[in-house]
Amino acid sequence: MSVKTLNNDPFNLIICGVGGQGNVLLSAMVGTALLNEGFMVSVADTYGVTQRGGPVTSHIKISRKNVYTSVTLEGHADVILGMEPVETLRNLGLYGNPHVVTIVNPRPIYPIGGIPYPDLDEVKKAILKLSVQTKFVNATEEALKMGNPLYANIILLGSLVGSGFLPIHKESMIPILEERFKETLAPNLEAFNKGMELIQTQ
């Protein structure tokens, strides 16, 4: 399923969401897996005060030739993993292009202060309009069923690996999960497998 060659070099993956959703952890695990798959990779995260409830974007550049210490160029995303719908749209607006594919967790996180959030169906339609292929994964809902909304990012990780959009094999992700989670490995593996399953039903 997974590909070893890149359509573009550098190949740009964006993981976006809202501060607190676990962007940094997710992007580090994806980056490590890509390194283990033999790629040059750079993961540029949002840290510091911007993490506090603001929009966060991790830029992951995958290459055979260079390590690029830089963010995605305008209009140059290849894959966008959106942990939140309007954040997905925000990033599509900047980095999208006619060949971009997206995986989206459609659960909104509302901005504070009663700032109006657009109608969710309208957001979904807009995402579909701007991506050549979109897969919606109800990660938060599934995570809440598991008893902790924080599993949403591991579910999405499973979906990303299962999508075949990236040259990452399941086998190279499992040891990374094992190393990261230790005592809480079982539910995280369950979440990961759930994500792999959900993407197939799309």
Add this chain to the structure above:
Amino acid sequence: MENIAIDAADEMFLLMGNEAVARGAIEAGIGVATAYPGSPSSEVLGSIAEVAKKMNIHAEWSVNEKVATEVAAGASFAGIRSISVMKQNGVNVAADFLVNLGMTGIGTGGMVIFVSDDPSSKSSNNEEDSRPIAKWMDMPLMEPSSAQEAKEMVKWAFEVSEKVNLVTIVRGVTRISYTKSNVILGELPKKKEQKAYFPYTWDMSNPTKSKLTSGPFPVLHRPLHEKMEKAKEIFEASPFNQYMGSKNPELLIITCGACTSYSIEAIEELKLEERVGILRLGTTWPLPEKLVAKHLNTTRKVLFVEEIDPFIERSVMELAASLLPATSHLTFYGKRSGHLTPYNEQSTDLVIGALTSILNIKYQPRDHKYDRKAEEVVKIVPPRPINLCPGCPHRATFWAIKNALTLDGRNGFLCGDIGCYSLGLSEGGFFQSRTMHAMGSGAGVANGLGNLRQFGFDQPVLAICGDSTFYHAVIPAVVNSVYNDSHFILIIADNGGTAMTGFQPHPGTGELATKDRARVIEMEALCRSIGAHVEVCDPFDLRNTTQTLLRLMKEDRGTKVVIMRHSCELIRAKREKRKPYKVSVDPERCAGDRCGCDRLCTRLFQCPGLVWDRENEKAAIDEALCVGCGLCVDICHQKALVKEATV
């Protein structure tokens, strides 16, 4: 990375720039590492501290950057290699010591400062460029362009430091510090018996030959310049300075740091490999003038790409002026010409913009039709202001401050400070902070405002600081206020750690950088011994906290300290692993917009866990975000918010 001291030379790992700096220092055989936490530099000391015992390193979170630098210098004086780490603001704090250290020189142990600047102020209150300090104080300066290079450069910086007997500065930026990428590890240092010894010889008759330390500084100024000449010679031959491109490029980019990557990528994207060359400087002060002059001779156009100030740009233009008329054929582009800006983070896109403008070429980042569609469709995307986390005790503190100031009614105000509670400037902190400058400046400025009574000043003055900030720079302001009889209330928002930068311990937590136990320096006792009136509140007790502030404002005299003590929710959640309460909305009691509260909980209170249910037109709890702190229960006048203990 979990174990930065792994014995795995030649193996490749995904390392954050800050971890690579830590690894470089360890490979260099440091004995001492010091820092005060500050994004984007915090993870360097954190990573070293985790392996400090194993590697026989003394790693400490120092109380501030000046002390951190002094502690590191102490090690150097006794022959031990040391590193001190800080963000750009920290360099200012350390500056007074550094200017004098430059004069005396260091000891026999190499000493390196790693400073990380924050272009676009992503986690700072300014975007100061720390590099001019190297020029100002005569210190060799280097700038890595990737995590791998950060590791190699830090290692080499110790050698340079020892060769020229000066502190060497390695300057990163957010993008270098916080980007994770492939790094090949080097050898760990060989175990050796190091005996620290301070040879405090001082020969008045021959100060320049004396190892250490104090003395008639004018005598030492000339040798300092000689040391910098020596550094320049070393830099001329440094492999960290590289040229990439054709022999006679139409345009030469001179760049450094993260901008190296932006320049390479821009040239690849525009396919300008034949027309544009890159001279990338790893050593940026003193400028390797011979090398630069040689390259200025190969081209007619020069573009400078760097963050933040035009630092290299000015140095090179100064050099070019000194070489006239041999350089009269050159046209310079960069921040001075307006092709790039002396503010904000740079990017590949911005370099593409500069190149297309100078070379008059067209570039379209994406399909036209898509571009128009995207522009139209994203109009529905709402703004998302940053905010305090759900369950954050600062929300309670700011709520109490807001209500107390309103009830007092004398136009009282709050002076802000640096930390998560900097959000007091924004909606998350109800716009309560009216000033914000440096670490500890809230208390200092409040001190000044509280001492203007002879001019008819009669507004109540409050200042806020965090627990870590208190130890860093607020104590002198409290001493000053008591001594000079100023009148203000200092609120210490004590959440039990340095939350903003990753929960580092401080002198009040009872824990060291290495996680060993430490003596607790109690802020209450300290403030009382200074002579301030001290009270302690739990900000989650909103009524009592508000009343305490009101009462102290009415008393209207002297230096008062209110410690608002409640654990950071992120620290609490890690420790307790469950929510204290299950919070819900009683739909019978919530009258929605008919209530008249103007959506107090979902609009004004600014907690992400409280949301407006459009269907039922009532408040609702977002289960995915609510941490069950229960604070909101006390703000609803209709008692429509309900909490139920989880045990």
